[in-house]
Amino acid sequence: MITATVNMILGTFKFNGKLNRIQFWLGSLGYVILVLIFSGCIIYFIDNTNSLILKVLGSIFFILAKFSLSVAEAKRINDAGYPWYLIFLKIFPVLGQIAVFILLCLPSSEVRLSK
Structure with a gap:
């Protein structure tokens, strides 16, 4: 779990690449x-x-964490064989969230459905 989390943190600004299911969910x-x-510490202080x-530091941390998870989701969707921009389905309140969750649960694929 620690290795997967560190790999996700270090890969935050690398948009190319893949994450398999185990790496993604453990990360x-x-x-x-x-x-x-971090939230407990921030709330306490x-x-x-x-x-x-x-x-301000708490806000910056949460924005970076959300960005990093979004990049990891894009890599995971790419690993499943779908284009990374399907992550924008999350814009739609309920059905978009469900669709992205289903895409994140798909197994890795060597076949690309888009270029």
């Missing part, structure tokens, strides 16, 4: 654990200090 689990730990710097 996502690691991200969730990191976000929960914000309640005690009311620091604007901590609020």
